[in-house]
Amino acid sequence: MDGGRRDGAGSGEKRGSELEPAAAKRSFLPAMESQGTTVLHETVSYAPHPLPARQFDQNTTEPISFYLSSLEELLAWKPTSDDDFNVATMPLANREPPLHSKRPRTLVCHDMKNGYLEDRFIQGSASRDPYVFYHWQHIDIFVYFSHHLVTIPPVTWANAAHRNSVSVLGTFITEWTSGGQLCEAFLAGEAAAYHAVAVQLGRIAHFYRFDGWLVNIENTLSEAAARNLPLFLRDLREQLRRDVPGGLVLWYDSVLQSGELQWQNELNEKNRVFFDACDGLFTNYNWKEEHLERMGAQAGERLADVYVGIDVFARGEVVGGGFETDKALHLIRKHGFSAAIFAPGWVYEHLGKENFLHNENRFWGLLAELLPTHSISTLPFSTCFCLGMGTGRFWAGQLPAPPKLFLSLLYKLEEKLPEVAVALELTTRDSGSCHVGNVTALPGLVTRHQPQPLPTLPPHLSGLLSGCGRQSTAGWMRRCYKLELRDCALHELSLILSRHQPGLQERRFSCRLGEIQVLDADSLHSSLPPAPSLQASQVLWHKGPGTDQLSLSLTLHWSYPHSQARCFRIHCQGRELPQPAQLQLLGVAHATLYRVVGLAVPEPPPKESCHVEFFVEPVLNEGVVVDRSRWGRLVLVYSDPASTSTY
Template sequence: MVTQSCGRLEGARFEESGESRHQAVKAPGKHEDHVAPLVNDPLISFSSNDVLKGISFDTLTELEKWATETPTPLQKVVEAFNTTRFSVDLFSRGSHSSDDKVKLLVCHDFKGGYQTNEDLSPQGYFPHLQNGNRYFLQFPELCDLFVYFSHHCITIPPLCWVDMCHRFAIPCYGTVAFEGKEKKGFGRLDRLMARDNHGEFVFVKALVKLVRMFKLDGLLLNFEAKFSDPKLAKDLVPWLAKLRGDMRSCNGAKVIWYDAYVGSKNQVQYVNGVNHLNYEYFDLTDGFLTNYWWSENELEANLSNVGKLGLSKTFVGYDVWGRGLIPGLGRKGGFNTGKDIAIIKDSSVGLFAPAWTYEFLGYENFKENDAAFWKGISETVKPDNVSVRVIGDGGFIFHTNFNQGTGSSFYVLGERVFDDFWANGGLQNQIPETILEDQTNSALKVELDGTDSFTGGNCLKVSHDVFGKDIFSSRSFPTKLLNWRTDMPKTLFSLNQNCHSSNVKVCCTFQPCQPASKSSFQLQLCYQILRRHKVYSSGKLIFPLHGISGEWVTVEKHFISPRRSEKETLKLTVLEISHVDSDISPLPYVEDTSNDKDEWVVIPTAHPRKVEEDMELSISDDGFVNGSNFALEEIKIGEISVVATLDNQAALRCSKVAGLKHLKLKDSVILSWTHESGFKDDHCDFWCVYVNDIFQGATTVSQFAVDAGEWNQRNIVGSGSEAAKLKVRIDTLSLTGELQIGANYYFNCNG
């Protein structure tokens, strides 16, 4: 056991415990063999298009039928494909530094919703026919609520959006919409108020059942229609009250009202704020999204009508497309969005259709255009803390593999298992908030690398370059010509999570891009001890990233958290990356920063270099300038985990898949599986599916459809009597990226 004293922090101390794992990642081990049971095939007349789709209802009759009748075998399969395993309350974004943060509601409306090669298939696309191009929220940390909008009557967000939102601790809402010509609205709104024989609202029950089953976090109500009889409009008030109450008792789900209908007039009217015409709907719901044609006078009126507390649930609407904006208001949409919403000072923002950067500008330069768009937004809406998975009472896991839910290849523990474009938005993971910032004057630069990955389709590339790429064009140069960059630690993730655990484990997998030298990158986990909400002491857990160039290396370390009194709280604040020139210990260690200042500050491990303007500097052959390393250095980071849990950490590991079944469709075969008895699948991040050792895809739900051509022809193994046997394996990736190799299951392809 390696133990290193780190000095006392006035009664609070971090200690290292256990061996430090620092080795090259090895290939997966052996697996077991099983014979899979045969099942009946009640879906043989259906195709994959019938099951790999989203769920929506165009009429209230369809919704009522779904809510009251026994589900068919096909319906059960479709619902299983579209039901997330994770509710949003399993994730947390930590404590906020300010309660005045402007919240952002994103209302996603993209080509009417449910698009092929975008979000229609709940298991993603392996391969992806759009070369990995798909719309996604590049910076979910800016988003506080997400609404999936389509032009169906009842919209359930596709699985990939629910998974992504919940992974980032973002509530995900479906939509109830009545729009179009008024004649079409007649009868539909009337029927929405229908009651059963006991006087209960029929469709309140149906909507609550829908929200509960698909683990949604609420509904947006968009009523752009009117009742056939104004008297029926009076039922809308008790209907809303019942819906809100039942949703809350269901799973804490909420109701958001869109500013489109005025009951006292029984007509569609966009008020563009909150006043006497729509206050009753504001009062009966949990959130209020205004229309987009507001003026600054109406913003001021909102404050006087509902007060500052009321503004906390008021989202001022803004259409990114700029449609219907009143001339003279000066708002244009598009790249002007960030500037336009800056005048929304007291309320929060409801952003409609930000997929403009993809749908209108095209996907060729989507990531660059989209980043420029969100950079403008971030001037008003500040990034939130990254999300963590809540474990037990007071424990949590932070894990990221920098996956964006798409890629040109798919990797598992550094092994490329799929060499083609793919997309599955449910696999999207955290990326550093600093990618959105201007890094021109920083010696440290972080960016995503889509050419390599440890698990998924991306890794993080960190480079250290004090002068810039063109500096080594000559061996001697005057510093007055140089762009001297600031050499400071760079924040990767803001955690701000209270830690109640006595044990903290940090793990980082990385790959140096240059041979070992005197300089090195290091990961730093900063912490504070708080006493009565004030910083009492602080420190850093430092992880030097030493390794062999071109190989993935994992460093893992357990720490005993500081001893503290009942009145003291341990907070893990930020994860940083830094670069140091001098030789440092290859083992993780603890640095005490509590004597620097009374309040927490980020202390650089290497100060900005200073030289005289006219001083002549020359570069040695090994890239050192006057004894310091100024050469460009790079490192790839594959994944990072921080585990702080009161529970036995071994209990967090996933079990192997223990049971595998299959159902035949007309053109595909659906595989479904369960885990060993006593283990929960909610400790699994996702599964990888292999047929005859050939990777088929990665999924977040415990079933997967394999193309019949793969099943019946290309993947048949063996000879003679064994020729009809087909091998299937399901591997499990845990919440911390650990791999459980599944057993081989053999199927009779003719059975």
């Protein structure tokens, strides 16, 4: 399952000699540890300790994603431990069919107001209605685009794409007069100059764990620079293949082999040299069907490596755009090419955010039949249908099936309707001689099964999976199923709603689907890792926000086998009265570090101390509940400078 995954599963891990110590970082060693608990003693100080502006918002100290603006910045780039927030923790999930199959692909090029908006905040933002993308099943490659020289995809996009088997590319772009000067600086001279740029771009993709680059040179080039450009592209491609397994370099249709800037809207002899040096060509948008007809002979066996551009904003003389984007896509598919959908954020920017989800579903629904889907092909599979946005937090392909499956379904009928039955149905496809329980499926056919829910959990699972077979006080019902299979591929999962007794009278009802899980039952027997050992660094104190309060910011970091956890919930305790024992959820981390920002805590009385506790709860891939004894715990004891109290 390594796909686009590179060395080191946890983004909190240091990567050998690549890392340099971060400047001006204060860290605190534990005073004592006991059963996963770390106790730190800290004296409140208001002395300024600015954090690096590249990785942290200077107003709030929240960790942020960033870009590089100059050639000097690119060549000087070296990662520090502060960059760990930006490292993708999700490996590129295996998929069927593989990305490099010959079928036409779909690329989406993100272009939302030059990028790095709310999505730059790695731990989330307070925006109630940001732009989001959630039709991952329809696309194969996602390009994060901006007009900065080096666009590094925000880690939130990389994790979401990888979870859905979609490769993520950054952008290397030069434009206008300044872009021409920059190209002369690294392309017009010796090979060492463009080799250094290729090496740095390869290192950046490797370190932050994304999958390659879209290269866009939109300025004229001198004869020397134009001659070296294909060599630079080949060099970059070689660096990526060495550093990033499955890495891609795509070329945007812009400058010609002669160095002239002239968009061709097709693959032809004037730009073919760049196509041959890369993994694919992204054409400009002002094409007609005759361009597509000509390109067939040029592309040969590489039809799928030609990504025909579609501008959803319909700027210039283009086919389709907006809610007529399907017209362009239909012609592209007719001629067997891949598609590059540019700026689908038109739905959000042009139509507004008030009805965004409705309009977004309409836009992609019009394209769906022209967008072949891909299937995730590894377990565990779990979804709670979350879009990663909103105003509240709610708690409660073909899969080669292992011999034993455990399934979990969480649902809620809004009204008490005893006549409505809810059941889980699955279909299997024979991959030899398929047996489900004692039933043998017919060869080559898709067979339907309705498993019976477990009345109670086996003893070894009762402590890990809570609530099976019981209804919560809020009305949510969790049903659990266990299946034994042999030589089967899991094909589909469906929710079936029916009446216990057939009737002609219509009965209206509402059923909310909360979560579906498909797990390898044998994996639930494996032992859990020990509790994370927490440490803290970059502790900052400020006055306020209320009377007798302080504002606390700090970075928590820990170690944990990332292959076993899909995320971590961060809690605190002991900062609020009159219920200091109640846990408060601070946020969710996908890496093994988290920045606590502006936490209001009591101000300690003179010569006395206070304490606040932080907990890190691993959320395992299988979704099983981790007992609190296996959470990481850190107790921060803080006092005024005159205090000598101990915890």
